[in-house]
Amino acid sequence: MSDRPRVLVVDDEPQILRALRILLRDAGFEVLQAASVEGALDAAAVRPPEAAIIDLVLPDGDGIDITRSLRGWSEMPILVLSAVGEEDAKVRALEAGADDYVTKPFGPRELVARLEAAMRRAGPGQAEPVLRADGLELDFAARTVRVDGAEVHLTPIEFNLLRLLARNRGRLMTHRSLLIEVWGPEYATDGAVLRAHVANLRRKIEPAGQAPRYIRTDPGIGYRFAA
Structure with a gap:
């Protein structure tokens, strides 16, 4: 065997x-x-x-x-x-x-x-209370985010979006699944609201003038937390 x-x-x-x-x-x-x-x-x-x-x-x-x-x-x-x-x-x-x-x-x-x-x-494992990845620190319980040691202030929606992506680290999340999980079923086809919040989130956590470090786009499909 x-x-x-x-x-x-x-x-x-x-x-x-x-x-x-x-x-x-x-x-x-x-x-x-x-x-x-x-x-x-x-x-x-x-x-x-x-x-x-x-x-x-x-x-x-x-x-x-x-x-x-x-x-x-x-x-x-x-x-x-x-x-x-x-x-x-x-x-x-x-x-x-x-x-x-x-x-x-x-x-x-x-x-x-x-x-x-x-x-x-x-595989088996417990959820991380704090996720650390390439300079980003996400504390799920305290709902705080730091980038390279500096605290970043996110809106509740931005935090929920980042938390969902991070907890599915590496996995491609479709536009529809993100909208339903974060905003609810009534937003399932509202791609504009998702794009706007991802853009705002990137401005706060991604390095300026560089390719995205944390949130990667799969064009036409969705996003993934890639760090």
Whole structure:
């Protein structure tokens, strides 16, 4: 019996499936593979994986179907693979429960790093009372924020937005999920209010004149706390 973490890989292109199998095995994973929705669900039922990498486009459905089915019984990390330009499908996959996505063609090291990060986030552990990351200190209980030792004054909404992103560190959060969590369901489609608050938050915590250090944008999809 292998003690390697088991990853379900689903793609209907044989060359990609083979490349992923070799890549993940070399990185220390045991690989279960499937080329269809039905095959993926069968494989997961017989030998439940600890994570999954799923292509969005499959011959008998799509990766969203698999994601939704897996989320019915598992909190395993799920990454979706997508072609450039499939923004709507990426959003639907994330809303169905996927943790992240990787766009084809992808770099092997990026894929393994995304998978390992998702698995670390899913691992056991207690919530941090204080999060420290690259000069930022976020005290969840005291609701205080410091950047490079200096206290930064945030509005309640800005703090709640930053706290939600930080507690999902590294994970892509869609516009819709952020709006619902921070503002409520009635704001689910109000992208303008989210963009305005992210801009205000960045002005307060990000280094002036430099690329964002903490809050990264995935264009058309959402934001992630990347520090």
